[in-house]
Amino acid sequence: MGFLQLLKSQFLCHLIICYVFLVSGLIINLLQLCTLPVWLVSKQLARRINIRLAYCISSQMVATLEWWSGTECTLYTDPKSYPLYGKENAIVVLNHSFEIDFLCGWTFCERFGVLGSSKVLAKKQLAYVPIIGWMWYFLEIVFCKRKWEEDRRTVNESLQKLRDYPENFWFLLYCEGTRFTPKKHQVSMQVAESKGLPKLKYHLLPRTKGFWVTVQSLRGTAAAVYDSTLNFRNNEMPTLLGLLNGKKYHADLYVRRIPLELIPEDEKECAEWLHKLYQEKDSFQEHYAKTGRFPGPIMSPPRRPWSLINWLFWSCLLLYPLGLLLTQLISSGSVFTIVASVAVCSAAADLTPPIFTGSSLDDWPD
Numbered sequence: 001m002g003f004l005q006l007l008k009s010q011f012l013c014h015l016i017i018c019y020v021f022l023v024s025g026l027i028i029n030l031l032q033l034c035t036l037p038v039w040l041v042s043k044q045l046a047r048r049i050n051i052r053l054a055y056c057i058s059s060q061m062v063a064t065l066e067w068w069s070g071t072e073c074t075l076y077t078d079p080k081s082y083p084l085y086g087k088e089n090a091i092v093v094l095n096h097s098f099e100i101d102f103l104c105g106w107t108f109c110e111r112f113g114v115l116g117s118s119k120v121l122a123k124k125q126l127a128y129v130p131i132i133g134w135m136w137y138f139l140e141i142v143f144c145k146r147k148w149e150e151d152r153r154t155v156n157e158s159l160q161k162l163r164d165y166p167e168n169f170w171f172l173l174y175c176e177g178t179r180f181t182p183k184k185h186q187v188s189m190q191v192a193e194s195k196g197l198p199k200l201k202y203h204l205l206p207r208t209k210g211f212w213v214t215v216q217s218l219r220g221t222a223a224a225v226y227d228s229t230l231n232f233r234n235n236e237m238p239t240l241l242g243l244l245n246g247k248k249y250h251a252d253l254y255v256r257r258i259p260l261e262l263i264p265e266d267e268k269e270c271a272e273w274l275h276k277l278y279q280e281k282d283s284f285q286e287h288y289a290k291t292g293r294f295p296g297p298i299m300s301p302p303r304r305p306w307s308l309i310n311w312l313f314w315s316c317l318l319l320y321p322l323g324l325l326l327t328q329l330i331s332s333g334s335v336f337t338i339v340a341s342v343a344v345c346s347a348a349a350d351l352t353p354p355i356f357t358g359s360s361l362d363d364w365p366d
């Protein structure tokens, strides 16, 4: 193990990264709160400010993937579609199979310049997660309760508000509705069988209602659906903890741009269209399992320095006062204060979320 790799595996480094993320995140949440009066004066200005503030948070996680772990992200796509990425609004349909798939999505958003404005149809519980969830509130993220009787109206209303959004955005939809596990897959395939639909090997049966309402609400706003299929080389199962430990993964993403006009307007036809799409996605995963690559040419966008620069900025700003505090603590010579501080840090380490102790985000309570 080289020196740098040894350094990346040190708990102290993880503590520093998390400290910068947590403290800067809370400061940014507070700044977002301060933009509330701006909404009254100019909604578009408030939105533009919040896009940049959100970038300061999400790009730290992207920096962990791109710069700290050095994870490589390869994009397979049609060269004719490539110049349009980042230059139009789009609905992204992505498989939900990995703990860090959202982060790979964010990484592509960063490379195409739409990270601050990226959106998702997320479960309501995530709105209460400090930092990320609170940031999403100001980004007008669309939340669902996964109860169609309620979501039908609220999801449509939230999406309608995005029609005059001032910057290009990608709207992510995990049509499977939950992360893939063998148990969920088994249940899902029983549903497929009862509906007379072909079985899928690598995906759960897609939930069609959210897709239909999204496409209908964003007609005239989004230009296309980006059908995206993600996998990792060598059967890697990446985790956030792995990234924090500096483990380098290799993500491959296959994207097909489908103009929105090609998607049926009728709800039933739209559902059939989505089921067919997932059968195709399944065949791409089969191709990947057999050949280790997706079909089509590679058009990988390079990583940009901004996520790293943002992280260095917040680190300098927040590590300086921490350094001063520690110096004062040690020079105070008070054994009680030093022991109390060590105890607080140990307690904080014990209370860290499951991701840092190796279990999955799925274990977080709803």
Ligand SMILES: CC/C=C\C/C=C\C/C=C\C/C=C\C/C=C\C/C=C\CCC(=O)SCCNC(=O)CCNC(=O)[C@H](O)C(C)(C)COP(=O)(O)OP(=O)(O)OC[C@H]1O[C@@H](n2cnc3c(N)ncnc32)[C@H](O)[C@@H]1OP(=O)(O)O
Residues within 6 Å of the ligand: 085, 092, 094, 102, 103, 104, 105, 106, 108, 109, 118, 119, 120, 121, 122, 123, 126, 144, 145, 146, 147, 148, 149, 151, 170, 171, 172, 173, 174, 175, 176, 177, 178, 187, 188, 191, 204, 205, 206, 207, 208, 209, 210, 211, 226, 228, 255
């Ligand atoms: C160039 C680069 C391109 C791309 C880069 C990639 C990405 C970057 C883009 C953006 C990034 C932005 C942000 C990312 C950041 C973070 C994201 C993190 C987390 C969010 C993750 C989540 O929260 S996922 C959970 C929430 N989302 C969803 O659920 C969406 C999908 N669900 C739906 O659409 C649902 O329809 C619904 C939620 C709208 C409503 O749900 P409800 O359950 O009430 O209704 P349904 O119709 O779905 O269910 C009833 C029908 O389903 C049948 N059924 C029952 N059991 C099952 C089963 N196990 N599987 C499938 N179907 C089932 C049932 O029979 C009913 O059928 P009917 O025929 O009667 O309708």
Ligand SMILES: CCCCCCCC/C=C\CCCCCCCC(=O)OC[C@@H](O)COP(=O)(O)O
Residues within 6 Å of the ligand: 017, 018, 021, 060, 061, 064, 102, 123, 126, 129, 132, 177, 178, 179, 240, 361, 362, 366
């Ligand atoms: C600079 C990096 C510092 C690292 C610190 C990392 C701290 C991470 C904190 C928060 C990350 C929150 C990310 C939100 C995305 C969560 C994805 C998710 O949980 O999706 C839910 C989905 O599966 C469906 O769930 P269900 O099992 O169906 O209900």
